[in-house]
Amino acid sequence: MLTxxxxxxxxxxxxxxxxxxxxxxxxxxVSGATDILPWAREGRAGDVHVPELVxxxxxxxxxxxxxxxxxxxxxxxxxxQDFLTDRILMQNLPCMPHCAIWFAxxxxxxxxxxxxxxxxxxxxxxxxxxxxxxxxxxxxxxLDSGKIVRRSVPVIDFIEGPGQTRIARDEIATAIILDNAxxxxxxxQKVGQRRSLVISIACAAGLVKTDxxxxxxxxxxxxxxxxGPRPIRLTEAEQALKGARISHERIAHVAQTAADTVGSRSRxxxxxxxxxxxxxxxxxxxxxxxxxxxxxxxDTEEEAHA
Amino acid sequence: MPKLTMDAEVxxxxxxxxxxxxxxxxxxxxxxxxxxxxxxxxxxxxxxxxSVFVNGKLVKSCLMPAAKxxxxxxxxxxxxxxxxxxxxxxxxxxxxxxxxxxxCIPGMVMAATAALRENPGADIEExxxxxxxxxxxxxxYTKIFEAVEMAKAVIAGDAPETVLEEDxxxxxxxxxxVRRLDAPSKVSGRLKYAADMKMHDMLQMQVLRSPLAHAKIxxxxxxxxxxxxxxxxxxxxxxxPGNDGFGVFVHDQPIMARGKVRHVGEAIAxxxxxxxxxxxxxxxKIKVExxxxxxxxxxxxxxxxGAPVIHDYAPDNLxxxxxxxxxxxxxxxxxxxxxxxxxxxxxxxxxxxxxxxAGIAYVDPDDVVVVISPSQNITxxxxxxxxxxxxxxxxxxxxxxxxxxxxxGKEDMIYQGMLALxxxxxxxxxxxxxxxxxxxxxxxKRHPARIHYKMGLTLNGRITAISFDMLSDGGAYGMSSxxxxxxxxxxxxxxxxxKNLKVDTRAVYTNNTPSGAFxxxxxxxxxFATESMMDMAAEALGMDPFEIRRINMMKIGAKTxxxxxxxxxxxDRVLEAAETASRWEKGVPNVRGAERDDLNGPDxxxxxxLGARIKGSRNETHPYEKVA
Numbered sequence: 001m002l003t004x005x006x007x008x009x010x011x012x013x014x015x016x017x018x019x020x021x022x023x024x025x026x027x028x029x030v031s032g033a034t035d036i037l038p039w040a041r042e043g044r045a046g047d048v049h050v051p052e053l054v055x056x057x058x059x060x061x062x063x064x065x066x067x068x069x070x071x072x073x074x075x076x077x078x079x080x081q082d083f084l085t086d087r088i089l090m091q092n093l094p095c096m097p098h099c100a101i102w103f104a105x106x107x108x109x110x111x112x113x114x115x116x117x118x119x120x121x122x123x124x125x126x127x128x129x130x131x132x133x134x135x136x137x138x139x140x141x142x143l144d145s146g147k148i149v150r151r152s153v154p155v156i157d158f159i160e161g162p163g164q165t166r167i168a169r170d171e172i173a174t175a176i177i178l179d180n181a182x183x184x185x186x187x188x189q190k191v192g193q194r195r196s197l198v199i200s201i202a203c204a205a206g207l208v209k210t211d212x213x214x215x216x217x218x219x220x221x222x223x224x225x226x227x228g229p230r231p232i233r234l235t236e237a238e239q240a241l242k243g244a245r246i247s248h249e250r251i252a253h254v255a256q257t258a259a260d261t262v263g264s265r266s267r268x269x270x271x272x273x274x275x276x277x278x279x280x281x282x283x284x285x286x287x288x289x290x291x292x293x294x295x296x297x298x299d300t301e302e303e304a305h306a
Numbered sequence: 307m308p309k310l311t312m313d314a315e316v317x318x319x320x321x322x323x324x325x326x327x328x329x330x331x332x333x334x335x336x337x338x339x340x341x342x343x344x345x346x347x348x349x350x351x352x353x354x355x356x357s358v359f360v361n362g363k364l365v366k367s368c369l370m371p372a373a374k375x376x377x378x379x380x381x382x383x384x385x386x387x388x389x390x391x392x393x394x395x396x397x398x399x400x401x402x403x404x405x406x407x408x409x410c411i412p413g414m415v416m417a418a419t420a421a422l423r424e425n426p427g428a429d430i431e432e433x434x435x436x437x438x439x440x441x442x443x444x445x446x447y448t449k450i451f452e453a454v455e456m457a458k459a460v461i462a463g464d465a466p467e468t469v470l471e472e473d474x475x476x477x478x479x480x481x482x483x484v485r486r487l488d489a490p491s492k493v494s495g496r497l498k499y500a501a502d503m504k505m506h507d508m509l510q511m512q513v514l515r516s517p518l519a520h521a522k523i524x525x526x527x528x529x530x531x532x533x534x535x536x537x538x539x540x541x542x543x544x545x546x547p548g549n550d551g552f553g554v555f556v557h558d559q560p561i562m563a564r565g566k567v568r569h570v571g572e573a574i575a576x577x578x579x580x581x582x583x584x585x586x587x588x589x590x591k592i593k594v595e596x597x598x599x600x601x602x603x604x605x606x607x608x609x610x611x612g613a614p615v616i617h618d619y620a621p622d623n624l625x626x627x628x629x630x631x632x633x634x635x636x637x638x639x640x641x642x643x644x645x646x647x648x649x650x651x652x653x654x655x656x657x658x659x660x661x662x663x664a665g666i667a668y669v670d671p672d673d674v675v676v677v678i679s680p681s682q683n684i685t686x687x688x689x690x691x692x693x694x695x696x697x698x699x700x701x702x703x704x705x706x707x708x709x710x711x712x713x714x715g716k717e718d719m720i721y722q723g724m725l726a727l728x729x730x731x732x733x734x735x736x737x738x739x740x741x742x743x744x745x746x747x748x749x750x751k752r753h754p755a756r757i758h759y760k761m762g763l764t765l766n767g768r769i770t771a772i773s774f775d776m777l778s779d780g781g782a783y784g785m786s787s788x789x790x791x792x793x794x795x796x797x798x799x800x801x802x803x804x805k806n807l808k809v810d811t812r813a814v815y816t817n818n819t820p821s822g823a824f825x826x827x828x829x830x831x832x833x834f835a836t837e838s839m840m841d842m843a844a845e846a847l848g849m850d851p852f853e854i855r856r857i858n859m860m861k862i863g864a865k866t867x868x869x870x871x872x873x874x875x876x877x878d879r880v881l882e883a884a885e886t887a888s889r890w891e892k893g894v895p896n897v898r899g900a901e902r903d904d905l906n907g908p909d910x911x912x913x914x915x916l917g918a919r920i921k922g923s924r925n926e927t928h929p930y931e932k933v934a
Binding site: 001003004005009037041042043055057090097104106107108195196 | 370
């Protein structure tokens with residue numbers, strides 16, 4: 001059971017940062033609250049008392065999203081359900097809807113924010129590989145002599161381990177900045193025990209862009225979660241495919257190699273096997289999901305239609 | 307502690323209440339507004355019994371701090387129809403019989419309402435996805451999905467409202483869609499389960515549970531807990547006035563640990579306080595000194611000579627051995643052309659009824675101790691409790707509250723005794739609501755079984771003898787083990803006439819969570835082994851699996867394993883119906899080709915798909931995932 005002495009709902013960022021910097025140690029920031037409440041139960045943290053909870057969901061400045069320099073800046077209030085209801089986000093962040101549909105359920109998605117998911121820094125957070133594939137950065141704000149100061153950290157560096165991030169004590173995460181991947185095909189893979197409300201055993205996100213003939217990989221992005229304490233981007237696999245002719249055999253080969261690199265970090269044979277299939281499925285699904293291009297595989301007559 | 311003033315519009319009415327800053331929206335609705343149609347099934351966002359609308363969006367109110375709903379418009383199950391007619395969704399749930407225990411139903415109705423509000427044209431895959439956050443344990447969801455599709459058609463005007471009305475029943479109720487009398491109370495959230503009931507001046511109880519599996523209790527010091535403000539009483543086994551001990555067959559379980567603990571989660575002491583939080587804090591002030599004892603975690607170890615003894619009355623750790631003998635197995639095996647021998651194992655299973663255990667006890671003005679709980683066996687509980695609290699039977703009363711799912715898991719009197727003691731000690735009503743975690747750790751489970759099977763057959767498929775040896779993990783207490791072993795033995799070799807058999811079922815004590823009653827009561831474990839053996843026998847003899855069952859099935863006049871002569875038998879019709887329904891293609895199970903028409907047919911559950919609402923997403927199975 002979670003208890004606190006005070007629950008704050010600041011309406012502006014300045015107010016929130018001031019409040020947050022003045023809270024006593026052990027206080028917590030709250031976004032969707034969908035993880036902190038189950039956390040304070042038997043089997044996890046047990047009964048927990050925190051001095052203060054500062055809720056960031058009524059801070060007007062954290063609302064909405066904007067397109068800036070080929071990037072998409074998502075305010076920290078963006079929740080998982082937005083990736084299933086907002087056509088613009090679905091089109092420009094093509095791996096996010098596939099990630100979101102696997103995330104918890106409709107009810108939790110209306111509350112759970114992408115930013116909260118990243119700051120929680122669970123090694124099996126569904127959002128992490130999808131954001132890492134989109135070259136995501138997290139924007140952190142703090143007050144310096146009464147003025148708001150912001151910095152951005154790539155998410156792949158921001159998450160340092162389970163529950164460990166580079167956020168400073170007085171900072172609040174205000175936005176996630178992602179590549180605009182319009183025109184890419186996106187995909188998300190997850191192993192869990194059922195469809196809804198399941199924490200990943202392992203997960204992977206893929207983004208693919210081909211030439212207009214669907215013959216050559218122009219760009220490939222692959223990231224996996226749940227196989228180590230930190231997010232993993234499969235840069236070698238990406239490099240091996242970029243510019244290459246699209247073929248099932250090549251994809252399968254790259255998937256095998258990717259698993260070998262990951263294998264050294266993860267001791268579990270099962271997860272290693274999963275990674276092989278994930279990488280292959282992530283690429284093939286992303287190819288199939290790419291809009292307006294028909295893929296021509298070198299080694300088969302088979303065609304995948306978007 | 308500073309309070310928080312909560313303003314909201316709930317079901318169309320403006321409300322203002324003083325709440326705790328840490329209250330969840332669920333607490334605000336249930337405790338402050340008495341809107342108990344919203345249930346707490348898990349408190350962790352897993353089950354969906356607490357789903358409500360906040361500003362038009364469906365949320366799980368156990369995952370939402372109440373403060374987040376400050377100033378919002380909230381709609382609960384009670385507000386869907388208000389005092390007027392039920393909504394089409396509620397009426398459809400009534401019509402299809404979608405409510406059984408009813409505990410998931412308010413949340414399920416809310417999720418169905420949300421799905422159809424979000425997308426009135428949602429297809430069945432999308433409906434399933436949108437209801438994915440709500441769990442039901444009774445129905446298997448079929449009737450729930452039927453109801454949502456029916457409501458969808460009525461709302462869209464594709465079906466007349468009359469489809470929601472009661473079907474006419476002809477000459478027979480058999481085969482007719484008969485209305486469930488209790489459905490309106492369930493689909494509207496009006497039915498009060500034990501945790502929904504409140505009594506004036508009621509205390510809340512919490513239970514201290516053992517972190518160790520097997521240990522002597524050297525001392526229990528409750529003084530600090532008892533000295534706390536707002537704590538009204540603390541009880542331990544010392545407070546039991548009569549003969550302590552309950553169980554469905556053998557009364558081997560004290561209502562709180564007596565001298566030693568035998569499994570993790572066993573009750574040691576209980577606190578009744580003015581509120582749950584104080585009671586929980588008081589638990590942490592109770593000091594228990596233990597001396598760890600060697601434990602038993604494997605039923606085979608429990609039978610070894612010199613194994614630790616868990617109950618003094620049972621030095622061999624045996625709860626019950628049920629032997630069944632018929633004919634002469636040696637002779638039967640000698641007559642066999644083929645002898646198959648194999649081992650089977652099943653696992654522990656939790657019932658996971660949506661309603662966690664809950665109850666209220668009070669002492670009425672005539673000194674009658676009254677216990678209200680969703681017990682599946684109140685008469686037996688009443689007799690046992692009278693012994694335990696040393697009262698005549700007419701001074702003990704049990705009231706069965708609506709059972710939000712039991713499946714056998716609520717047959718054991720694991721908390722009613724503690725409630726009664728607290729009520730007797732305080733002369734105030736006392737309530738205990740289990741958390742989901744507590745329900746998982748403290749309630750009985752399905753017996754894990756190990757079965758060694760030997761079956762002799764002739765070449766034409768006739769069983770000549772069976773030797774069936776089952777060892778079950780009974781866990782720390784006897785509970786229903788004896789009955790489960792009895793039924794497992796009686797039904798062991800299935801509905802087949804076996805002239806020579808030797809059946810032994812045994813349950814033994816271990817320091818695992820106690821095993822108890824669970825749907826089929828031991829038959830499932832036995833049938834898993836028997837039916838697997840039948841299929842393997844068919845394979846070994848090159849026979850059709852239906853054929854080998856027909857050869858051996860009990861017919862009228864057959865003698866059962868326990869030598870009862872059958873006057874009726876229906877397995878022939880059951881097999882025929884199963885064969886037709888499954889579109890079974892005759893043949894040996896292992897030699898039929900990949901292109902089987904009886905696989906992936908219209909009644910086969912397709913693999914889970916996701917993304918019914920993502921435009922352009924592919925829902926079909928990927929080529930490399932197809933079974934070759």
